[in-house]
Amino acid sequence: MDMPFSLPSAYALESARSWGRTQGLTLTPIGRARGRREFLCFRPGFYVALGHVDHAEPSREVYRSGDFIKLHFRLEGESFVGQPGAPAAQTVSAMSVSTLLQPPGLAKEEFFASEVRERSVTLCCSRSFLTQELGLSGEALSGPFGTFVRGEPQRFEFMRFPLDAVQHGISLALLGDSQGDAFRGLYAESKAFELLHTFLTRRFDDAATDSTGGRARERLATVRRYIDANLHEPLEMRQLARRFGFSESHLARRFREAFGLPLFEYVGQARLARARTLVESGRLSISQIAAEAGYGHAANFSTAFKRQFGMTPQGARKAARQAH
Template identity: 35%
Template sequence: MSKRSKIAAGPGFSVTVLCNPSVLTERLGIAREEWPSTLRACQHDADAAWFAEAGRLTPEMLVSVRSLQTMAFQGLTRRTYVEARAIELVCDLWEQVAKQAPAPLGALDARTLTKVEKTRLHIDANFAEPLFMQGLARNVGTNETKLSQAFRTAFGMTVFEYVRNRRMEEARRLLRRFDMSVTEIAFEVGYEHSCNFSVAYKRHFGITPKSERAAASH
């Protein structure tokens, strides 16, 4: 487990905590059965390198971050202090995850799970294109209501929340490459107007695309 924090050039402030799954089971005593279904699925995917869970920066988390930024410890004491504060951040984030975790995958039968996973893979390959529930449901041989409910049960979000998340993740990756303009990136991830993209990006990450790029350049 490690701690990495970055203060953007503007109102945006983000903290990233990298945590090995063993910390959840061995240090915090959280059984795998209690993990969100999306995390459990990631653990069984040989090609998956990361699982990301976003949360809001609570006052308690902010205290931990500020303490890390101002600490004067050195050597082994510093490492121990960083680990302790990082554990606090993981606990605070997990508390948020636990409150909004979707139902266990076991709540869905195998046939429904196959349809949900097929839908997810289709979205991953086509998230920048216009997607409609009617077409997604027809693609897997079910109706819109059943697919919508099953998708939310499996992944803890609606189909279009998942689409938006995929668009935002790709947009952030492209912004940090510096070889495309913000307008070009907006089109690349499925937005017809860059102003709509900028509003959606700030709502999602709490920082504008331009501020994101400026922060990444430092």
């Protein structure tokens, strides 16, 4: 098998597999950490790394540089990222998205403290993949993707953004148990493209410069942040519209245009994504989580959960325990 991946130090190869053109590797940590890192290469210049690791003691991982921009979605755990030997490091926190640019020849090192449970998804895109496969141009792209497409980065660059509920849900789907799935490569590639699309479209939206549209988009982004922070509360269209200065019909229409799905479909997905995190943590009962997610009956919650994730809450909790 070719090795298109930038693999971490302190890990050993456990298995390799292919699904057609998709190449997959699974690595397990050396030392007291438990879990695994999975690497799936879908096509030249586009791959994803999936992290399910419990760090029992402080650890350090080093990744060699490649001609990639890395887009990292961190669901759980905190780490510190920088250059080997450099004094400063950037914090990667839970529920965040970060972009990383590495100049050719410079490695990245990442530190984890003890007793840290890390769950993460990292998309890696080469310049040729972005320009030739996707047809993107440096003039059309802003931010770190624009910098990368226009030429080789000259310094180590790291930027952070909040992880939203849609990105959280897609990341959970990628991290889900896939043993025995004969179409794993197809499913994972579709989700990886979906995740990349959410980031690119929202960064384009944030970068728009017209004043009227820009103000409306910022108000919509504020609505979304409020929803994400208040999923445990009753949320009504009338209350949200009044709070943020929209009419109900205008809020419904603009939210769907901006984020690609109806407002209360977004709310439902966000609540289920948060519920899955609670289910897998094992700290609350299923009935308590159902109430947190806004369901009056645990049976209705289980039905919605299975429809969204393809397994019951009990099945998701069992799979999480087996994985760790």
